[in-house]
Amino acid sequence: MSAQGFGPVAGSAIFQGISGQKKIIMAANIRVAHVAKGIFRAAKDTDSAVFMELARSESDLKGGYTGMTPEVFSEKMTAAARETGCDTWALHADHISVKKGDAAEVEGTKELINAQVKAGYTSFAIDASHLFNFEGKNVREELAENIRVTTELAHFIRKQMNGREFGLEVEVGEIGRKDTGGLILTKPEEAVEFIKALNENDVFPQVIAIANGSSHGHAYDANGNVVEQLSIDIPQTKAIAQALRDNQLAVGIAQHGITGTPRDLINLHFPKGDIIKGNVGTFWQDVVYSTFKVFEPELYKNIQEWTLEKYRPLNPGKKDRQIFDGNCKMAIKEFYKEIYAVDEATEKAIESMAYAESLVFFRAFSSQGSASLVRRAIR
Numbered sequence: 001m002s003a004q005g006f007g008p009v010a011g012s013a014i015f016q017g018i019s020g021q022k023k024i025i026m027a028a029n030i031r032v033a034h035v036a037k038g039i040f041r042a043a044k045d046t047d048s049a050v051f052m053e054l055a056r057s058e059s060d061l062k063g064g065y066t067g068m069t070p071e072v073f074s075e076k077m078t079a080a081a082r083e084t085g086c087d088t089w090a091l092h093a094d095h096i097s098v099k100k101g102d103a104a105e106v107e108g109t110k111e112l113i114n115a116q117v118k119a120g121y122t123s124f125a126i127d128a129s130h131l132f133n134f135e136g137k138n139v140r141e142e143l144a145e146n147i148r149v150t151t152e153l154a155h156f157i158r159k160q161m162n163g164r165e166f167g168l169e170v171e172v173g174e175i176g177r178k179d180t181g182g183l184i185l186t187k188p189e190e191a192v193e194f195i196k197a198l199n200e201n202d203v204f205p206q207v208i209a210i211a212n213g214s215s216h217g218h219a220y221d222a223n224g225n226v227v228e229q230l231s232i233d234i235p236q237t238k239a240i241a242q243a244l245r246d247n248q249l250a251v252g253i254a255q256h257g258i259t260g261t262p263r264d265l266i267n268l269h270f271p272k273g274d275i276i277k278g279n280v281g282t283f284w285q286d287v288v289y290s291t292f293k294v295f296e297p298e299l300y301k302n303i304q305e306w307t308l309e310k311y312r313p314l315n316p317g318k319k320d321r322q323i324f325d326g327n328c329k330m331a332i333k334e335f336y337k338e339i340y341a342v343d344e345a346t347e348k349a350i351e352s353m354a355y356a357e358s359l360v361f362f363r364a365f366s367s368q369g370s371a372s373l374v375r376r377a378i379r
């Protein structure tokens, strides 16, 4: 733990702490920092460990679409943890995406990782899942580029962390990717081959993200309305976890794209312990915007107008509601100053709502007690 006592712990310590438990640890994408205190308070009150994370698209050296660089994100999260007295959380780099895999992109990625390490990140998700060779003659050949880039970046992280422990997530099967037959799902043998190959290269992730039917953000019906559904393929997810266990690979599953999945169904049907990390992103943005609607109507209206003006021409035929929904995240950077200058009452409402919603997530994920387990693992 950090000198102040409220800095992030190693992501690996969290995974170690809950090993063998039927628990999922929430990983919250904090696009607007106002939700952080509510989440931390709920984590503390329920004795839950938690990840605070942003993806490369959300936070990079230029701030990403949240306007927060890794340094700013780290400062804001650490301040919120200290203020709320939450001491069992990890600072996670979600989707460190590499989409082409060429030398320039890998070098640029290393610069981002450098900044994240310097900012005190304790957990990293390398996402080279886009690098898939459809002409490969076998699984190993299909995944060769993903394996190569993931290995290079994982070794780089280890070197930069200089002896400090860290969490490592890797990704096989691009989440939400579709072909003519619908979503393409990861097969058990792909996950096993991928982890085995990484282990051979001296890379030992604790968690793997797979394509198992979820998509990022909301799902919509034909009229552009948001629908809530249990989209993940649970038998396939269990089969992948079982295949990993059968091969003595101690790697859990990171579930991406949880927004929109009813929490009663998560509570009753998610294979907790097979899935060990649950990413919740868009949901927290909804908490912020739904509060703005009432507490900051003028700001909300400006955000709405800016988003629709900019993205309507790019989305012909789509309903305004869906255009706003899909692109309002891009307004966060544009309205950064206004968003971080809202009334105390607005902040309080967001914090309270984030608190209550976190209690529901932590219960649905069965994460109560995980913080104590992690503290024990650290000692």
Ligand SMILES: [Zn+2]
Binding pocket: 095, 175, 216, 256, 257, 279
């Ligand atoms: Zn994701």
